[in-house]
Amino acid sequence: MLYLAYDNAALPDGAGGQIQRILSIYLIARHYGIGYIHQGIQSLSYQGSTCMEKNKDDPEQIVKYNELFNLPSAPMVQFHEAYKVYDISEEIIREKFSMEKNVLLVIQHAGTYIDEHPERILDGVDLPWNFPWKYHADPTKDLVKVAVHVRRGELFVVDSTRMLPNSYYVECMRAIEKILKDAGMKYEFHFYTEQLTKPTTITPGHHGICNRIKEAVTVRPEDNHLEDFAEFKNIIYHINGCPVQTLIDLTTADVLLASRSSFSYVAGMVKKEGVVLFHPFWHSLAPSWIPTRSASDIVNAKDLILKKLNAAIIP
Numbered sequence: 019m020l021y022l023a024y025d026n027a028a029l030p031d032g033a034g035g036q037i038q039r040i041l042s043i044y045l046i047a048r049h050y051g052i053g054y055i056h057q058g059i060q061s062l063s064y065q066g067s068t069c070m071e072k073n074k075d076d077p078e079q080i081v082k083y084n085e086l087f088n089l090p091s092a093p094m095v096q097f098h099e100a101y102k103v104y105d106i107s108e109e110i111i112r113e114k115f116s117m118e119k120n121v122l123l124v125i126q127h128a129g130t131y132i133d134e135h136p137e138r139i140l141d142g143v144d145l146p147w148n149f150p151w152k153y154h155a156d157p158t159k160d161l162v163k164v165a166v167h168v169r170r171g172e173l174f175v176v177d178s179t180r181m182l183p184n185s186y187y188v189e190c191m192r193a194i195e196k197i198l199k200d201a202g203m204k205y206e207f208h209f210y211t212e213q214l215t216k217p218t219t220i221t222p223g224h225h226g227i228c229n230r231i232k233e234a235v236t237v238r239p240e241d242n243h244l245e246d247f248a249e250f251k252n253i254i255y256h257i258n259g260c261p262v263q264t265l266i267d268l269t270t271a272d273v274l275l276a277s278r279s280s281f282s283y284v285a286g287m288v289k290k291e292g293v294v295l296f297h298p299f300w301h302s303l304a305p306s307w308i309p310t311r312s313a314s315d316i317v318n319a320k321d322l323i324l325k326k327l328n329a330a331i332i333p
Contacts, residue, residue: 020115021053021092021122022046025102026060028126030228033062033083033261034281038301041287042128043106044089045138050111055122056091058084064226066261067171067212073225082262086151097122105130129301136302139287147290152270161204162327164194165271167264168211169279174237175220176230180278182297184246189313190275190295191250197320203327207253208271210264213242272330273323275310292330293323 024040036059047054058080065076098119103110105127114121132138166187173181191207198205217238222229247253256264261281268274268285272292276282278299286294286307294307295316303309308319316323 019053019095019120020111020117021055021095021097021120022106023055023122023124024057024128025124025126026057028102030061030063032064032226032281033059033079033265034279034284036062037083037087037284038280038287039125039128040087040089041284042132043125046106046111046128046131049138050115052111052115053092053095054089055094056089058087063228064172066258067214068258069225070172070220070227071214071216071218075225079262082260083265086149086262086265095120100124102126107131133302136304139304140290140306147288149288151266152288161206162198162273163271164191164198164205164207164273164275165268165285166191166207166209166275167268167277167279167282167285168209169277169281170242171212172220172226174241175227175235180299182278184243186297186312187275188246188249190310190316191247193313193316194273194275194295194323195250195252197316197323201324205252207250208256208267209247209253210256210259210268211242211244213244213257214239215258272327291326293326 022043024043026036040058044054062075062080064070065079069076098121099117100122101114102124103126106123106125107130110123114123168184168187169181195205214237217236219234219236220227220231221234222231256267265281265285268282269288274282274285274289274292274294276286276294276296278297282296283301286296286304294304295310296303296307297311298309308315308322310316
């Protein structure tokens with residue numbers, strides 16, 4: 019029999035990227051009816067602005083993420099052969115699955131396959147996305163919770179092109195607000211981002227940077243320009259919150275206005291209900307998500323958004 023596992027030592031990355039790989043490998047295994055051997059996160063290269071400012075890792079985060087995404091694993095068997103591969107494809111699966119031996123494929127990435135088959139994210143109803151942390155008594159069930167994920171942190175220093183401007187979020191939030199107000203729905207914006215507490219000089223060897231810059235760069239709290247969001251009255255700010263709790267909150271919100279990040283992507287993968295508004299980026303979006311390049315995409319999707327919300331918040 020063929021078994022798949024995540025190579026958790028090959029590509030150090032942030033939590034979003036690694037959890038996305040783990041979930042993708044699990045989805046592939048379930049789709050083909052082959053074995054899955056769970057291997058959680060072993061190390062994290064970036065753990066948020068707080069760790070970057072302190073230039074210090076937080077080992078407890080790894081423990082919490084692994085507790086959150088503890089997927090069911092097949093019983094261990096004696097493997098006759100084991101292979102390490104960067105990515106996975108149908109051709110590799112067919113080749114190895116045809117062998118009359120127990121074969122283990124240890125996969126580094128798995129992103130290409132899911133990008134080619136984004137429908138696998140929602141493939142079947144028996145996937146274990148009913149993580150217990152997703153469900154709890156909510157006394158504000160009639161209140162639409164809109165999670166806004168504004169990815170910042172080390173992006174001020176590296177890969178800055180990944181950052182969507184504040185104006186994008188403001189315009190999208192205005193469109194969401196109008197739809198909810200016109201529908202007579204009560205709502206709250208929950209705003210999640212990272213912000214340094216003091217000017218910090220980031221060096222090539224700093225936490226999360228991994229020598230991706232050649233010279234030191236100074237980042238300041240005011241670089242976030244949070245004053246851009248002052249017009250919104252029904253807004254609760256979650257600045258530098260625990261990243262693990264942030265991921266839970268993004269997943270359980272009624273509406274997710276996502277960043278171009280794997281952290282947002284994982285929240286969308288696990289949601290299964292409510293509304294996911296995602297600016298297209300280098301990974302394919304699930305068919306149920308609403309591609310959101312600008313606020314006009316939200317306006318045009320008004321009826322679909324209200325339909326999804328009514329299904330999510332009405333018992």
